[in-house]
Amino acid sequence: MIRKLRDDYKIADESVLTAMDSVPRDFFVPTALKSQAYRDNALPISANQTISQPYIVAKMTELLELKPSDRVLEVGAGSGYQSAVLAKLVSAVFAIERIPALAAEANERLRALGIANVSVNCADGTNGWEMYAPFDKILVAAGGPEVPRPLLDQLKVGGKLVIPIGADQKSQSLVRVTRTPNRFVNEEFGPCSFVPLIGAHGWK
Numbered sequence: 704m705i706r707k708l709r710d711d712y713k714i715a716d717e718s719v720l721t722a723m724d725s726v727p728r729d730f731f732v733p734t735a736l737k738s739q740a741y742r743d744n745a746l747p748i749s750a751n752q753t754i755s756q757p758y759i760v761a762k763m764t765e766l767l768e769l770k771p772s773d774r775v776l777e778v779g780a781g782s783g784y785q786s787a788v789l790a791k792l793v794s795a796v797f798a799i800e801r802i803p804a805l806a807a808e809a810n811e812r813l814r815a816l817g818i819a820n821v822s823v824n825c826a827d828g829t830n831g832w833e834m835y836a837p838f839d840k841i842l843v844a845a846g847g848p849e850v851p852r853p854l855l856d857q858l859k860v861g862g863k864l865v866i867p868i869g870a871d872q873k874s875q876s877l878v879r880v881t882r883t884p885n886r887f888v889n890e891e892f893g894p895c896s897f898v899p900l901i902g903a904h905g906w907k
């Protein structure tokens with residue numbers, strides 16, 4: 704999986720590849736799918752949700768240009784796999800998941816792996832997490848119609864936010880937003896397909 708990310712997908716940030724190499728993806732997928740854990744596919748998890756494709760995890764993580772001191776907000780924790788990868792690279796991860804069973808399972812997996820710098824909350828992540836804001840980086844792992852305003856407000860100046868954005872719920876474009884002192888700069892990184900971001904500032 705790591706060789707494919709480096710050679711075929713041209714993921715160049717070795718710290719991202721090292722972090723992904725150190726997290727056992729098979730621990731985050733259902734028992735019946737463990738044999739497929741290191742293929743480059745999204746896979747179903749509980750509650751009709753998915754664990755993202757390894758390439759997308761690598762790409763979104765790389766686009767955040769993480770620093771060890773960063774505090775990161777993650778919206779859509781799902782299985783907890785992306786949270787675990789982020790946890791290897793930054794000082795603190797604040798992960799929100801709207802489905803209670805998934806939030807509980809993600810928390811259990813992270814504890815079982817001894818990962819102590821991730822806080823998991825069950826809530827609508829389109830509202831951000833005001834108590835711990837502002838964040839250096841924000842990663843949204845579900846597709847919304849636009850960037851939720853609270854997330855822009857909770858991003859530090861100089862910070863970066865990565866999110867799939869699309870006018871319909873089936874396909875999106877991967878967007879990176881950088882907050883400068885006086886505006887938000889958007890860049891696009893190609894098509895992608897995520898489950899919908901459902902919430903007050905997402906799909907209803």
Ligand code: SAM
Pocket residue numbers: 752753754755778779780781782783784785786799800801802805826827828829844845897898899900901902903905
């Ligand atoms: N990155 C995750 C992983 O590694 O397993 C996969 C995330 S999955 C593609 C998207 C997740 O976003 C789903 O678990 C879904 O329940 C969650 N989600 C959707 N809307 C949300 C919201 N408003 N707040 C928090 N989580 C949300």
